[in-house]
Structure formats: structure tokens, C-alpha cells
Amino acid sequence: MTTKPFLYVVVCAAGIAVEVNKLITAAQECDWEVGVIATPVAMGGFFDTAAVEAQTGRPIRSAWRRPGDPRPFPPPDAVVVAPATFNTVNKWAAGISDTLALGTLCEAYGLGVPIAVLPCVADALAVHPAYRASLERLRGMGVRFGDPYSGEPQEDGGRREFHWERALELLGTRVQPNG
Template sequence: MGGESKEQDHHTGERKRFLYVVVCAAGIAGQVGRLIAAAQEDGWDVGVVATPQGLGFIDQAAVEARTGYPIRSAWRKPGDPRPLPPPDAIAVAPATFNTINKWAAGMSDTLAVGILCEAYGMGIPIAALPCLNTAQAAHPAYRESLDRLRSMGVRIGSCEPEFRWEEALELLDPPARP
């Protein structure tokens, strides 16, 4: 996951923090620009990694124009350059039933889930905003997966009727306590 961020903070000259936004296949995924904009306003440089199915839910050209990086959704070939710098943190938004369960089980069958599985071993902070229906949320495998992810240090957002993109940033960078 090597490389360098192409943007530096204009005030300090240091490399900006780099956030991976992992996008899964959910209807709300088309609004991922909200999270990207909020992260950029908060001083993050952002790259998007989409599940293969999630790619169909987002405007690829708009996301790439906003971030300045290509969307990753497939493994790169040996010898190909790494298109994104290494992440300082990861936000999984929206996090679907399928991705949450595969990730918790360590089933690294897509680039997105592979990155999430490796991030645990690398100590990279991760926030996940679940987006699923109540029938899926009632499944015992889902509850067990959330418990496992929490035990791995993953910060799980609320599964509210109104999806709050900014919650991912709040979970990753909570305000300082007085």
C-alpha cells in the first residue's frame, strides 16, 4: 500500500492524512461525494476503493475528479504502480451486510475486503457505517460479525434511518475531550 500523497498541507508543508473510503453496493452509495467533501474540508486527502458491485452505484468520473485519484476496485497486477498512497485511516461507507460478514470472517475475496483484512494487522483505524435493512440486521451472523469487528477495534456507526456520512469522520477523529 506504498506511495506518497500528492497533496501537502499549505500551512505546515506536511503530507496530508490519507483516508480510504471503501464503498459497498447500496443505494446510498451514489452520495459518497458528501463524505469525500467533508473529509477534504477536514484536511484529509481521499481515495476511494469500491467493491466490484459497489462500483456500479457511484459516478466514477465525478468521484475521480473530486479526489484526483482513480477508484480502485480490482487487484493490481504484479509490477503495476500503487495508485493510492497508504491510508492513515479507512471509512467503510456504506458498509453492507455482505461486506461486514465477509470482513469479520476474514474472507478476502475482493480488493476492498482484502484491504480491510490487512488494515487490522497494520493497526490502521477503521470506521464502518452499516447500511442494511432490518431483516438483514436481525440475522445472527450480522450481530456476531459486528461483535468481532468491534473486538478488532473497528468503530461501528449507528444504523439510523437517516444515513450520516460525517459520522465516519467523527468516529475516526473524535473531538478532544476537555
């Protein structure tokens, strides 16, 4: 029996998260099953949780499960963090595991699971020395970072287009399912 590879999508609290359905659609078109893990702040209105649950057919995870509760997702074949915020990148690089999203990222590294990241960090924060050091540490761990933006800044001051599919490109060819 052939099973589809399973992709964890970790969603952080950035305004662009409202479009995370684009990443889920692209992943499903590439034959991935998708489960979403969101930071607690992201769950507070940064994206349409009901629509994402309907699209994936699975509940969004944001809190730790209790002992004895079944695992709602199979083990991941790959993980995408998009949008990845300044806070999440820095805590993850420091090994801080105070949310399910961060704990999942810390554990995925230890399991050797491929991880792709599309940062969504303000220019003023991106030059902070802690952020630069975090990127260096995570890259040294094999985490794959991509520039999700393309095109020129918009005249009205709006952000350039966020290319969700770049996360899948960072993962390369189809990953073989676990098990």
C-alpha cells in the same frame, strides 16, 4: 514537508452510495486526502464514478493491481467503510479476502489502521445471527461502528437521512500521516 493524512473510503453496493461525494467533501474539508476503493458490484452504477474520480483527483480502485504495477494510493492513515453492507461486514469478519475492498479491510486491521464503519443493512438482515456475530468480532478487533441514520422514518416509507460525517467523527481527532 507536511503531508495531509490519507483516508481510504471503501464503498459497498447500497443505494445510498449515490451520495458518497458527501463523505469525500466532509473529509477534504477536514484536510484529508481521499482515495476510493469500491466493491465490484458498487462499481456497477451505485455511484457516479467519474464525479468521484474528479473530486478526489485519483482513480477508483476496485481490482487488484498486477505485480510490478505502482501503488496508486499511499498507505492509509485511516479507513472508512460507508455504506457497509451485510455481505461485506460478514465476509470481512470471517477473514474472506475475495475482493480488493475486503483484502484492504483485512490488511488494515493487521497494520493497526483505525477503521470506522457506517452500516447500511436492512432491518430484516440486521437481526441475522451471523451479522450480529460479525459485528461483535469486528468491534473486538477495534473497528468503530456508528449509526448513520437520524430522524424519524419518512412518511412515504423512505429512509431516514444518512449522516456521512459520522464516519469522520468515529475517527476522532486528526490522525497523523504515515511516513
